[in-house]
Amino acid sequence: MLRTLFVSLAVSAVFAGVPSPEETKRLVDHFSDAEHFKNEHHNKQFDHDAFLGEDQAKTFDQLSPEESKRRLGIIVDKIDSDKDGFVTLVELKDWIRYTQKRYIDEDVERHWRQHNPQNEDSIPWETYRKNVYGFMDEMDPKELKTPNSEGFTYSSLLKRDRRRWHYADADKDDALNRTEFAAFLHPEENTGMRDIVVLETLEDVDKDNDGKVSIDEYIGDLYKTEDGEDEEEPDWVKQEREQFTGYRDTNKDGYMDADEVKEWIAPPEFDHAEAEARHLVFEADADADERLTKQEIVDKYDLFVGSQATDFGEAFARHDEF
Ligand SMILES: *[C@@H]1O[C@H](CO)[C@@H](O)[C@H](O)[C@H]1NC(C)=O
Numbered sequence: 665m666l667r668t669l670f671v672s673l674a675v676s677a678v679f680a681g682v683p684s685p686e687e688t689k690r691l692v693d694h695f696s697d698a699e700h701f702k703n704e705h706h707n708k709q710f711d712h713d714a715f716l717g718e719d720q721a722k723t724f725d726q727l728s729p730e731e732s733k734r735r736l737g738i739i740v741d742k743i744d745s746d747k748d749g750f751v752t753l754v755e756l757k758d759w760i761r762y763t764q765k766r767y768i769d770e771d772v773e774r775h776w777r778q779h780n781p782q783n784e785d786s787i788p789w790e791t792y793r794k795n796v797y798g799f800m801d802e803m804d805p806k807e808l809k810t811p812n813s814e815g816f817t818y819s820s821l822l823k824r825d826r827r828r829w830h831y832a833d834a835d836k837d838d839a840l841n842r843t844e845f846a847a848f849l850h851p852e853e854n855t856g857m858r859d860i861v862v863l864e865t866l867e868d869v870d871k872d873n874d875g876k877v878s879i880d881e882y883i884g885d886l887y888k889t890e891d892g893e894d895e896e897e898p899d900w901v902k903q904e905r906e907q908f909t910g911y912r913d914t915n916k917d918g919y920m921d922a923d924e925v926k927e928w929i930a931p932p933e934f935d936h937a938e939a940e941a942r943h944l945v946f947e948a949d950a951d952a953d954e955r956l957t958k959q960e961i962v963d964k965y966d967l968f969v970g971s972q973a974t975d976f977g978e979a980f981a982r983h984d985e986f
Contacts, residue, residue, distance in 0.1 A: 709721070711943070711968070714763070714764065714940045715759075715760065715968050716739075717766055720763070744958075750957060752954075756956070768853060771850070772850070776842060779795055786839035786842075793822070793826075800819070827860070828860055829848060831856075832848035832857065862922060862929065863922070869881050869885045877920040878918070887901045912927075914927070944967065948964040
């Protein structure tokens with residue numbers, strides 16, 4: 665089976681060096697709440713989100729390299745749960761699962777309180793719509809229908825949220841209880857939401873709205889050249905082209921349809937925490953013993969936590985953990 669082949673490729677990528685780590689990250693990405701990565705910057709941001717949780721990753725973005733390294737050292741001690749001085753693949757995988765779960769739980773809690781301050785059993789659609797899109801009621805209906813206008817963008821977002829709401833609303837009472845609301849906010853985490861994740865991904869990538877993904881749309885989603893730059897494609901992009909033709913487009917009609925997109929982003933048994941842990945171990949394991957010392961991790965601090973910012977904000981308020 666192609667899917668099995670793909671999953672084993674993704675998981676063995678770290679050892680064989682094929683296919684691209686970008687592919688693995690792409691998959692991981694769709695299971696997390698990170699936005700689609702489209703260039704180096706986002707790739708790194710994605711690693712940081714997975715390793716730290718999105719909220720912590722933002723905090724680290726404000727820190728100087730020295731302070732990042734210091735805090736990273738403290739985190740490494742926590743990840744090394746058996747305190748033997750090495751971070752193993754399993755310890756790293758458990759850590760990534762833990763940070764992701766913590767982030768999602770907190771995110772759901774925050775939104776739940778925001779839309780439901782009285783802590784009722786469920787949030788009716790109309791309440792959510794008013795909170796998030798209520799301002800549209802004041803807008804000129806004509807503008808909402810004018811392509812490329814701000815109003816048009818809001819209308820599309822509203823439509824997308826409305827559709828996703830239906831998918832999350834298991835008992836079809838048009839109100840979401842906490843479980844359903846979590847599925848609405850983080851559909852990638854929820855197997856029952858797989859179809860809508862596939863549909864939304866297809867729509868994101870399908871720029872000409874013909875209902876299928878061409879090779880140019882596929883590549884365009886993964887890789888963008890800077891405006892006006894005319895550089896040669898990196899090797900991983902060439903490999904992605906071969907992936908598209910050789911694997912993704914299973915029926916060889918030149919496009920990825922919904923079923924093929926589904927195979928691409930969501931092999932059901934794909935373990936994103938494990939894939940991300942393998943990726944990090946592979947990148948940082950200087951002596952190739954398949955486990956990481958604190959030194960190996962801190963040497964690669966940029967991979968784990970390093971900031972993309974060039975000027976650092978004021979020393980960040982100290983967090984309890986540090
Ligand atoms: C929410 O409703 C679903 C059924 O639609 C149910 O399975 C789930 O347990 C409920 N969750 C809570 C927190 O009540």
